[in-house]
Every structure is written in C-alpha cells, then in structure tokens.
Amino acid sequence: MIFYPEERLALFIDGANLYATARALDMEIDYKSLRAHFSKQARLIRAFYYTAILEDQEYSPLRPLIDWLDYNGFTLVTKPVKEFTDEHGRRKIKGNMDIEIAVDMLNISEALDHVVLFSGDGDFRRLLEAVQRKGLRATVVSSNSTQPSMIADELRRQADQFVDLEDLRGIIGRKGGGPRRADAPAPFDAGFEEQLESEHA
Numbered sequence: 001m002i003f004y005p006e007e008r009l010a011l012f013i014d015g016a017n018l019y020a021t022a023r024a025l026d027m028e029i030d031y032k033s034l035r036a037h038f039s040k041q042a043r044l045i046r047a048f049y050y051t052a053i054l055e056d057q058e059y060s061p062l063r064p065l066i067d068w069l070d071y072n073g074f075t076l077v078t079k080p081v082k083e084f085t086d087e088h089g090r091r092k093i094k095g096n097m098d099i100e101i102a103v104d105m106l107n108i109s110e111a112l113d114h115v116v117l118f119s120g121d122g123d124f125r126r127l128l129e130a131v132q133r134k135g136l137r138a139t140v141v142s143s144n145s146t147q148p149s150m151i152a153d154e155l156r157r158q159a160d161q162f163v164d165l166e167d168l169r170g171i172i173g174r175k176g177g178g179p180r181r182a183d184a185p186a187p188f189d190a191g192f193e194e195q196l197e198s199e200h201a
Contacts, residue, residue: 001139001163003041007113011038012101013074014119015051017142017150021120021165024146030174031065035073037171038116045111048104049074052081052095077104102127109134116141117159122152129158141165 003009011034022029035047049069053062070076081095098121105115109131117124120142128138140159142151145166156162 001041002161003114005042007042007137008045008111009038009042009114009116010045010105010108010112011035011047011116012105012118013047013049014097014101014117014121015049016095016097017119017121018165021143021146021150024150025143025166025169027165027169028174030172031069031074032072033174034172037168042114046108047074048077048101050077050097050101052097053078054081077101098123105131109136112136114139118142120149120151120155122155125152125154125158128155132158132160137161139163141168 018029035044038044038047051062051066053066066076066078077097077100079095079097079100083091085091101117101119101124105117105127109115113135114137115128115131116139117128118141120140128140132138137160138158139161140151140155141163142155143149143165144151144156144162145164150165151162
C-alpha cells in the first residue's frame with residue numbers, strides 16, 4: 001500500500017460486504033488494529049462504518065459490535081433493515097447502504113486527499129471515479145483470493161490501488177485461541193449478515 005504521512009485519509013467500511021469477504025477468507029477483523037494501522041499510514045480524519053440493523057428485535061446480534069465501534073473512534077451510520085416477501089413467498093431482508101456511503105464520501109471529499117473503501121461492490125465504481133475527478137486517490141480493500149472473487153473487476157480497475165484483505169491478515173486479523181479480549185467486539189451474527197450481503201451483492 002502506498003500512503004503519504006500528510007495525506008488526509010478517511011475509511012468507508014461497508015459492514016456487510018467486509019463481513020462476507022472476511023468470512024470467505026476464514027478471517028475475523030480486529031477493528032482496533034484496523035483503525036490503528038491506518039492511523040499510522042496517514043492523517044486519519046474519519047473511519048465510517050455502515051450497517052443495517054433489525055430494529056424490531058429486543059436484542060440485535062450486531063449491537064455489541066456497533067457499541068464498541070461507536071466508543072472507539074468510528075463514525076457509525078446505520079439504518080433499519082427493510083423486510084419483504086418475494087414472489088415465492090419467502091421472507092427477505094434488505095439493508096443496502098450504497099447511498100449512505102456515496103453521500104458521505106462526496107460530502108467529506110473536500111477535506112480529504114485519499115479514501116479507502118472496504119467493499120468489492122461494483123456499484124461503487126462511479127463513486128470512485130467522481131472523487132478521483134476531485135483530485136482524491138482511492139484505495140479499495142476486498143479480496144481476489146477467494147473463489148469466486150469478492151471484488152468486481154470494474155471496481156478494481158477504477159481504484160488507484162487495490163489491497164487484498166488476505167494480505168492484511170497479519171495486521172488486522174484477530175488472533176485465534178484463548179478467551180476474547182474485553183476490548184474486542186463480538187463477531188457478527190452470520191445468518192443475518194449473509195442475508196444482508198445476498199441483497200447487497
């Protein structure tokens with residue numbers, strides 16, 4: 001990865017997409033290490049984390065992670081999940097955060113030099129093009145090490161640099177074994193995030 005110490009940097013983490021990528025790599029993200037790593041690369045202005053949540057449940061499996069991120073330097077952007085029934089009568093949930101990510105990235109672009117997008121969603125290609133035209137550099141973090149690849153080819157081509165999540169395993173992957181640290185967020189509820197990701201892909 002190429003970063004410059006005086007660059008103003010912001011992270012945009014598509015929660016469902018990053019979760020799916022990490023899971024495909026059998027990896028669990030240590031968000032404390034993630035933020036610390038990028039803070040060392042440049043002047044980290046903001047670290048945004050986006051996820052949809054089920055609001056009608058008494059307890060959301062995402063709540064411990066959301067609370068931890070909120071107290072540890074991340075800017076949380078959430079919205080309620082929409083539920084609907086498809087043509088086959090199956091209950092589906094939808095929690096696409098693309099618009100929120102695009103609006104925030106464009107709004108803050110004047111205060112940045114470099115954006116890092118944690119997503120492989122090809123829908124973001126035009127967004128990267130837009131911020132690049134404003135003079136920003138754009139890095140995408142996803143994975144091409146999985147079968148199938150988690151990153152859309154058009155997004156990888158648009159990015160100024162692509163970083164495979166697998167290459168960051170030793171830096172931001174949570175170390176296995178032993179009890180979970182008190183300051184380490186709990187893992188996602190896999191079923192809920194998989195449903196979100198299937199709608200998000």
